[in-house]
Amino acid sequence: MNKFYRHSVLSLLIVALFAVYGCSSDNGSNGAASGTSSGASGASQAAEPAADNLATELRFPLAQQVPTLDPHLALNTNVYVTLNIFEGLFAFDENFNPVPMLAESYDLSEDGKTYTFHLRQGVKFHNGKEMKAEDVVASLNRWKTLTGRAQASLGDSEFTIKDDYTVELALAEPRNDILSQLSHVLNNAAILPKEVVEAAGADGVTEYIGTGPFKFVEWKQDQYVHLAKFDDYRSVDAAPSGLSGKKEVFLQDVIFDIVPDSATRFASFLAGTYDYVDLTLDNLPQVQGLSDVTVDKILGSDINLVFNKKSPLFSNVKYREAVAAVLDDDEILLGTVSSPDLYRLNPSYMYPENTTWYSEAGQDNYNQKNPDKAKQLLQEAGYNGEEVTLLTTKELGGSFYNATIVVQKELEAIGVKTKLDITDFATLLKKRADPNAWDIYVGLFTMPSTPSQLLYLNPTYGFADDAKLAELNKALTAAVTPEEIKAANDALQQYEWEYLAAVKIGDTYSQRATRSKLTGLVTLAGYPNLANVKLSK
Structure with missing residues (x-):
C-alpha cells in the first residue's frame, strides 16, 4: 500500500x-x-x-x-x-x-x-x-x-x-x-x-x-x-x-x-x-x-526562432544548423526592442533567475554570427535557391514582425531566398498548426516555469517529433533529486542545441508607467x- x-x-x-x-x-x-x-x-x-x-x-x-x-x-x-x-x-x-x-x-x-x-x-x-x-x-x-x-x-x-x-x-x-x-x-x-x-x-x-x-x-x-x-x-x-x-x-x-x-x-x-x-x-x-509617475522595467518574454520540422528544407538538420550559425542575436534583439537596455543575451531556454532549471549546456552554438559557416552548411545540405517562408504578424506591438525582418535580412545575406507571410495573429495561429504553410516562425514566448512547458519541444508545435527528444523530456520530468534534475536538464538542453527544434535568441523587457x-x-x-x-x- x-x-x-x-x-x-x-x-x-x-x-x-x-x-x-x-x-x-x-x-x-x-x-x-x-x-x-x-x-x-x-x-x-x-x-x-x-x-x-x-x-x-x-x-x-x-x-x-x-x-x-x-x-x-x-x-x-x-x-x-x-x-x-x-x-x-x-x-x-x-x-x-x-x-x-x-x-x-x-x-x-x-x-x-x-x-x-x-x-x-x-x-x-x-x-x-x-x-x-x-x-x-x-x-x-x-x-x-x-x-x-x-x-x-x-x-x-x-x-x-x-x-x-x-x-x-x-x-x-x-x-x-x-x-x-x-x-x-x-x-x-x-x-x-x-x-x-x-x-x-x-x-x-x-x-x-x-x-x-x-x-x-x-x-x-x-x-x-x-x-x-x-x-x-x-x-x-x-x-x-x-x-x-x-x-x-x-x-x-x-x-x-x-x-x-x-x-x-x-x-x-x-x-x-x-x-x-x-x-x-x-x-x-x-x-x-x-x-x-513611476517607470518600471519588467522582464517579460523571450524570443525564439522556431523551425517547421516537416518543411521540405528544415526537416534536414543541416539547414537548421545553417540558420543557427548565421544569426546575430544582438542585431535581432536590438531590432525588436530598439534599446540595449531592453534585452539580454541568454543561451538557456530558461531564465537565469530560474535557478532549478537554468542551464548553459550547448551554449557554444548560441549567437554564432558566422555567415561563412552558414554558407558552408547550406552547400553541404544541397541548397538550390528554394524559397523559405517566414510566418509573422504586425500585431502585438510589431515585435514579432520586427524580429522576423532582421532574421530575413541575415538569411538573405547568405543567399537564402525568403518571403514574408504577414497575417493577423489569429490567422498566424491557424497557419502555424499547418505543416505545409510555413518554414520559420520568430515569436515572443511567455516565460515557462519548467522545460516541459516549452511549446517547441512538443510534437504538435513546430512538429518536433523526435524519439531522443521525447526520451530526454521524459527523463527530465521524472527526475526527483536536485542532482538528477540538473543532469537531466543539461542533457535535454545540450541535445536541443544539436537537434534545433528552435533557436533561442534572447530575453526581452518591457516598460510601463504607473501613476x-x-x-x-x-x-x-x-x-x-x-x-x-x-x-x-
Whole structure:
C-alpha cells in the first residue's frame, strides 16, 4: 500500500522540486518617481489612500483585440481579463512557485504517480453555486484535451471524483511538473461550473462564470470588457504574492478598454483616462520628468526562432544548423526592442533567475554570427535557391514582425531566398498548426516555469517529433533529486542545441508607467492581478 504525504499550504513552498523560479535581486517595483526596475513580477508602491478617498472604477487599456474569454483557450491579451475572473487549484506566486488557491492541500503517493487534491469548502462561483469536485473534474478534463502542454504531461490520465471535496489524478508515470502545469497563466487550468463546461461548443464556453474576485458583466466586441466586484468572493488566508495569496477587492468596476494603437493608449494616459500604460522608447521621455509617475522595467518574454520540422528544407538538420550559425542575436534583439537596455543575451531556454532549471549546456552554438559557416552548411545540405517562408504578424506591438525582418535580412545575406507571410495573429495561429504553410516562425514566448512547458519541444508545435527528444523530456520530468534534475536538464538542453527544434535568441523587457494614485497593482510576466488594487480619486 502506498503511503501518502499531506502537503499543507506552507510546506508546499518548501519543496525544492517546485521552487522552479528563484528570486531575482530586484522583483519589479520601485517606489521612486521615474525610477526603473526589473523582474518577473512587479507591484506598484505608493502611499496608501484613505478609505474615503478611493475611486470605485478602474479603466485598464488592452493592446490587442480579445478573441475569447474562455480561460482554457486564452492566450496573450485575453489573459489580462480571464485571470481576474477565473481561478485554478494552484496559482504562481511572484517567484513562479505553484501555491494552492482553490485547492486547500494535496497528497502525493510514495511512488509519485497519484495526486490527491483536497478542495477548499464554501467557495462560490459567480452564479452562487458552491464549487465542488464535479466542477473541478469537468473543468480539468476539458482543459487537458485543449492544451498541448497538459496533454504532454498527463497523457491519457484523467481527473476523477473521490468525494465532494476531493479529486484524484492517477498518472501512468511520476511527473514533477503537474502543479506548474495547473498554475500556468496561458490556457489556464481554471475551474468553471460543470454545467458551463458541458455546454461549451467548439468556439468555447458561452458563460464566463468563475470563482475569482471579479465577475463578468459585459463584453462589447472591439470596445471593452466590463467586470465588477464579486461580493461573495472567498479569499485564501495567505500573504499576497504574484497571482496567489489573499485577494481583497477595493474596486467596484474594472473596464478593460481595447486600444490597439500605442499612441492612442499613451495619449489617453497623459490625459488621465488611464493610470497605467505600456511605454515605447519614443514616449518614455514624456513621463520621466513627471513627479507622480513611476517607470518600471519588467522582464517579460523571450524570443525564439522556431523551425517547421516537416518543411521540405528544415526537416534536414543541416539547414537548421545553417540558420543557427548565421544569426546575430544582438542585431535581432536590438531590432525588436530598439534599446540595449531592453534585452539580454541568454543561451538557456530558461531564465537565469530560474535557478532549478537554468542551464548553459550547448551554449557554444548560441549567437554564432558566422555567415561563412552558414554558407558552408547550406552547400553541404544541397541548397538550390528554394524559397523559405517566414510566418509573422504586425500585431502585438510589431515585435514579432520586427524580429522576423532582421532574421530575413541575415538569411538573405547568405543567399537564402525568403518571403514574408504577414497575417493577423489569429490567422498566424491557424497557419502555424499547418505543416505545409510555413518554414520559420520568430515569436515572443511567455516565460515557462519548467522545460516541459516549452511549446517547441512538443510534437504538435513546430512538429518536433523526435524519439531522443521525447526520451530526454521524459527523463527530465521524472527526475526527483536536485542532482538528477540538473543532469537531466543539461542533457535535454545540450541535445536541443544539436537537434534545433528552435533557436533561442534572447530575453526581452518591457516598460510601463504607473501613476502614484494607483497602488497595489501586481503583474506576473506582464499579466495583471487587479485584486488588492486601490485607486485614489
